[in-house]
Amino acid sequence: DAGITQSPRYKITETGRQVTLMCHQTWSHSYMFWYRQDLGHGLRLIYYSAAADITDKGEVPDGYVVSRSKTENFPLTLESATRSQTSVYFCASTRGGGGQFFGPGTRLTVL
Amino acid sequence: TQLLEQSPQFLSIQEGENLTVYCNSSSVFSSLQWYRQEPGEGPVLLVTVVTGGEVKKLKRLTFQFGDARKDSSLHITAAQPGDTGLYLCEGGSEKLVFGKGTKLTVNP
Numbered sequence: 135d136a137g138i139t140q141s142p143r144y145k146i147t148e149t150g151r152q153v154t155l156m157c158h159q160t161w162s163h164s165y166m167f168w169y170r171q172d173l174g175h176g177l178r179l180i181y182y183s184a185a186a187d188i189t190d191k192g193e194v195p196d197g198y199v200v201s202r203s204k205t206e207n208f209p210l211t212l213e214s215a216t217r218s219q220t221s222v223y224f225c226a227s228t229r230g231g232g233g234q235f236f237g238p239g240t241r242l243t244v245l
Numbered sequence: 246t247q248l249l250e251q252s253p254q255f256l257s258i259q260e261g262e263n264l265t266v267y268c269n270s271s272s273v274f275s276s277l278q279w280y281r282q283e284p285g286e287g288p289v290l291l292v293t294v295v296t297g298g299e300v301k302k303l304k305r306l307t308f309q310f311g312d313a314r315k316d317s318s319l320h321i322t323a324a325q326p327g328d329t330g331l332y333l334c335e336g337g338s339e340k341l342v343f344g345k346g347t348k349l350t351v352n353p
Binding site: 174175176177179224226231232233234235236237238239 | 287342343
């Protein structure tokens with residue numbers, strides 16, 4: 135399917151477990167982003183990538199790891215999940231300027 | 246860090262009414278985007294504005310970029326229940342940031 139997809143859509147895990155959220159886009163956009171969205175905080179940037187093998191921290195990177203070996207994929211890993219990482223996570227992409235295209239989101243609950 | 250202030254935070258109106266929501270910053274934007282997000286979904290890009298004073302129309306939605314490129318407004322004419330959602334602005338110069346949004350409810 136064309137566009138940007140995220141998996142899983144819903145995930146429940148326990149404190150201390152490692153979790154990986156997947157993001158895949160078919161447009162060959164250079165830029166990809168990970169956000170978390172929480173009530174009262176809006177969308178906050180976790181990490182972004184300008185191209186394959188180039189990543190940089192956003193506003194709230196602690197506790198997260200990213201990689202980008204291929205242009206189309208940008209996985210986000212929570213190394214040791216904490217309750218404060220319960221959130222809705224959005225992946226987005228853009229070719230550069232002019233707005234971002236968002237995936238449908240992953241709702242993560244950490245017990 | 247550039248901050249985007251959106252107002253009002255919440256807005257509840259009746260079908261058929263007009264409304265305007267705002268996005269303001271103390272700094273100049275190089276570009277500004279508006280998105281609509283419906284519950285359980287990701288934000289969807291509505292428009293990009295880049296030129297001071299620019300006005301763009303998308304059916305019943307009118308987007309305006311301030312002359313000084315520090316503010317923007319979104320006006321909806323004859324709102325419909327399908328316009329319900331969270332309206333987000335995004336902008337910046339070196340780094341792009343999002344406002345916290347205006348949550349709009351249009352009651353039938």
